[in-house]
Amino acid sequence: xxxxxxxxxxxxxxxxxxxxxxxxxxxxxxxxxxxxxxxxxxxxxxxxxxxxxxxxxxxxxxxxxxxxxxxxxxxxxxxxxxxxxxxxxxxxxxxxxxxxxxxxxxxxxxxxxxxxxxxxxxxxxxxxxxxxxxxxxxxxxxxxxxxxxxxxxxxxxxxxxxxxxxxxxxxxxxxxxxxxxxxxxxxxxxxxxxxxxxxxxxxxxxxxxxxxxxxxxxxxxxxxxxxxxxxxxxxxxxxxxxxxxxxxxxxxxxxxxxxxxxxxxxxxxxxxxxxxxxxxxxxxxxxxxxxxxxxxxxxxxxxxxxxxxxxxxxxxxxxxxxxxxxxxxxxxxxxxxxxxxxxxxxxxxxxxxxxxxxxxxxxxxxxxxxxxxxxxxxxxxxxxxxxxxxxxxxxxxxxxxxxxxxxxxxx
Amino acid sequence: xxxxxxxxxxxxxxxxxxxxxxxxxxxxxxxxxxxxxxxxxxxxxxxxxxxxxxxxxxxxxxxxxxxxxxxxxxxxxxxxxxxxxxxxxxxxxxxxxxxxxxxxxxxxxxxxxxxxxxxxxxxxxxxxxxxxxxxxxxxxxxxxxxxxxxxxxxxxxxxxxxxxxxxxxxxxxxxxxxxxxxxxxxxxxxxxxxxxxxxxxxxxxxxxxxxxxxxxxxxxxxxxxxxxxxxxxxxxxxxxxxxxxxxxxxxxxxxxxxxxxxxxxxxxxxxxxxxxxxxxxxxxxxxxxxxxxxxxxxxxxxxxxxxxxxxxxxxxxxxxxxxxxxxxxxxxxxxxxxxxxxxxxxxxxxxxxxxxxxxxxxxxxxxxxx
Numbered sequence: 062x063x064x065x066x067x068x069x070x071x072x073x074x075x076x077x078x079x080x081x082x083x084x085x086x087x088x089x090x091x092x093x094x095x096x097x098x099x100x101x102x103x104x105x106x107x108x109x110x111x112x113x114x115x116x117x118x119x120x121x122x123x124x125x126x127x128x129x130x131x132x133x134x135x136x137x138x139x140x141x142x143x144x145x146x147x148x149x150x151x152x153x154x155x156x157x158x159x160x161x162x163x164x165x166x167x168x169x170x171x172x173x174x175x176x177x178x179x180x181x182x183x184x185x186x187x188x189x190x191x192x193x194x195x196x197x198x199x200x201x202x203x204x205x206x207x208x209x210x211x212x213x214x215x216x217x218x219x220x221x222x223x224x225x226x227x228x229x230x231x232x233x234x235x236x237x238x239x240x241x242x243x244x245x246x247x248x249x250x251x252x253x254x255x256x257x258x259x260x261x262x263x264x265x266x267x268x269x270x271x272x273x274x275x276x277x278x279x280x281x282x283x284x285x286x287x288x289x290x291x292x293x294x295x296x297x298x299x300x301x302x303x304x305x306x307x308x309x310x311x312x313x314x315x316x317x318x319x320x321x322x323x324x325x326x327x328x329x330x331x332x333x334x335x336x337x338x339x340x341x342x343x344x345x346x347x348x349x350x351x352x353x354x355x356x357x358x359x360x361x362x363x364x365x366x367x368x369x370x371x372x373x374x375x376x377x378x379x380x381x382x383x384x385x386x387x388x389x390x391x392x393x394x395x396x397x398x399x400x401x402x403x404x405x406x407x408x409x410x411x412x413x414x415x416x417x418x419x420x421x422x423x424x425x426x427x428x429x430x431x432x433x434x435x436x437x438x439x440x441x442x443x444x445x446x447x448x449x450x451x452x453x454x455x456x457x458x459x460x461x462x463x464x465x466x467x468x469x470x471x472x
Numbered sequence: 473x474x475x476x477x478x479x480x481x482x483x484x485x486x487x488x489x490x491x492x493x494x495x496x497x498x499x500x501x502x503x504x505x506x507x508x509x510x511x512x513x514x515x516x517x518x519x520x521x522x523x524x525x526x527x528x529x530x531x532x533x534x535x536x537x538x539x540x541x542x543x544x545x546x547x548x549x550x551x552x553x554x555x556x557x558x559x560x561x562x563x564x565x566x567x568x569x570x571x572x573x574x575x576x577x578x579x580x581x582x583x584x585x586x587x588x589x590x591x592x593x594x595x596x597x598x599x600x601x602x603x604x605x606x607x608x609x610x611x612x613x614x615x616x617x618x619x620x621x622x623x624x625x626x627x628x629x630x631x632x633x634x635x636x637x638x639x640x641x642x643x644x645x646x647x648x649x650x651x652x653x654x655x656x657x658x659x660x661x662x663x664x665x666x667x668x669x670x671x672x673x674x675x676x677x678x679x680x681x682x683x684x685x686x687x688x689x690x691x692x693x694x695x696x697x698x699x700x701x702x703x704x705x706x707x708x709x710x711x712x713x714x715x716x717x718x719x720x721x722x723x724x725x726x727x728x729x730x731x732x733x734x735x736x737x738x739x740x741x742x743x744x745x746x747x748x749x750x751x752x753x754x755x756x757x758x759x760x761x762x763x764x765x766x767x768x769x770x771x772x773x774x775x776x777x778x779x780x781x782x783x784x785x786x787x788x789x790x791x792x793x794x795x796x797x798x799x800x801x802x803x804x805x806x807x808x809x810x811x812x813x814x815x816x817x818x819x820x821x822x823x824x825x826x827x828x829x830x831x832x833x834x835x836x837x838x839x840x841x842x
Contacts, residue, residue, distance in 0.1 A: 341767065342767075343825065343826065344766040344779070344800070344824040344825065344826075345798075345823075345824045345825050345826025346826060347766050347767065348551065348766070348779065348796070348798055348824055348826075349826065351551050351769075351796070352551040352553045352554065354534070355530055355534070355550065355551055355554050356554065356557055356558065358529060358530050358533045358534060359526055359529060359530065359558055363533060364533065365533065366533060366534055371767035371768060
């Protein structure tokens, strides 16, 4: 079984060799100095990189990996400790990031390496320019002489679809992290069993929405509208709306008059952001969206369709019942109006992940979370933060999941 | 949909279709064709809105409902993929005589033809084939498996084979049950018929991947043959073979010079574009091509590449008269009579590329290049 090792840049190697290297050598520890230094150097280079200017999501990644943020996470980690618990890494973590969210593989690795784990990350064979670039950057930082430790505990590899390889790696893993899809998760569980002691963090297909207080949006001045539009744009359009946290439904809270005023200002502003940033969907994706729209009209409660330039299509629905959670990505938003958030109490399901909000009160948001009681929705965050992969994701506390808690009682 | 469409009522649109079927195949000036087709298609749009509840719902929500259409380009279109997922029918189920299955469609997906539509599709194929092959029935070498018609009787491919077989004096299948070229069959056919005019028909991919390598190595003489090849476009975007190269290689290898590429949708049987001597594709009198900007879906002028929309006056039993394909193309010129054909002269570029999306702001690889 041969794999291509991209980070460190080692070319084709036999899998047993890669696994042996990761298994040998001293174990890491949470928030080790050399790991923090590596992340900081990587982030610093990324922030001054011209490529990052074109890809705002790379800048967000860099912000997570800079020293100040890492030290904050370290303090948070230490504050969450107990004198009778020693937190240690699991060992080898096997990451299977999705192909369609380019930067996710770095996030996945960062959370795990901060916990002190060794990591094997499988990269998609269909690599994008952004992924290539990140790999080159990371490999060059790992090449430096004072990074021998972190270098020994990382392999980012590629291999063409081969269940045998996935199974061989899984058999040696202490933790496996699978970032969707539902079909991939099911296949991997079938084809690549984990050892009995190992745990799996699985991030299945999710659905997300946006809730806007109509009155608040309608009463924004132009600057405020533009700022809100920028944030909505980054939530919706990064990764072509294919990320699970990207909103696909906009729920306006307010009466019809307020909503009419608000939407007339917001959607054109969002389209203007897309134009300013030169965003255009691919032809094939555009046609796919058009086909989806026609199917949605036949299958669901769609009553109207408005396009705001080529980037954004909004489908109005007159009720949420019968609205399927299918979605093509590529700048499509369902739109509904409700008098309050209570309207979605019964509609939310486990698949619903992120609700981004603007113009709604603390009581309304906390009230929703309480009334839902775990039906669904794992994150309620302000507009603009949908795609920020944080410590709490899909109901997991990544900071806690990636370490083991050793309980020590003396006498 | 649960509402059953009403029977009959298609006489006026049927006779418009018949008139266009009887018109000179490539003899209408574009202006004249635009006028006649837009009238026929506007009537078809109204007909399908009245007869097919799903079509009425789509056109109500997405195309402004009941309205007048002054020009062909104003007519609504359906994405061709809709027939893979939904049943769209404008006649009662009892009047359907054939359902042509669509590639990638589920078990109930398909094109529902009533007697009249099926007859017109067959007539259309006949007209196109005779224009290329001549009036007299010819011996025909099908670059297909003989078992295909029995094995997938509902496929568009089988339908095409049946229609063409009816025009042939005799038919020989060049591929064996395993899909490999049957050397004995081919050489036998040529030994009997190769010295006089004969026809060959097949998918472009089969011609290039199987037929060409074989004839090149067997040293066959195909100089009396006429080849019609079509489809297989999905595979061909992966291959590196353009039409001009294919023609040159066939001419060199086997003396085959009468070669016509044919383009059409399985969802619009009979509405096929044929390759002229200038290498461009010509729509028949009863069908046409509109090129649309992929971002705005506005009609694009001659010379600008975009997404191909196909219109056909033939579909009366299902709302397939105006379909947006997944192909890119360009109208190179109009009414320039280089090979006895008027109307639009089209080049089909290939499938619209569809990669998994990248991050926002990245130049997208699907840029349409003429």
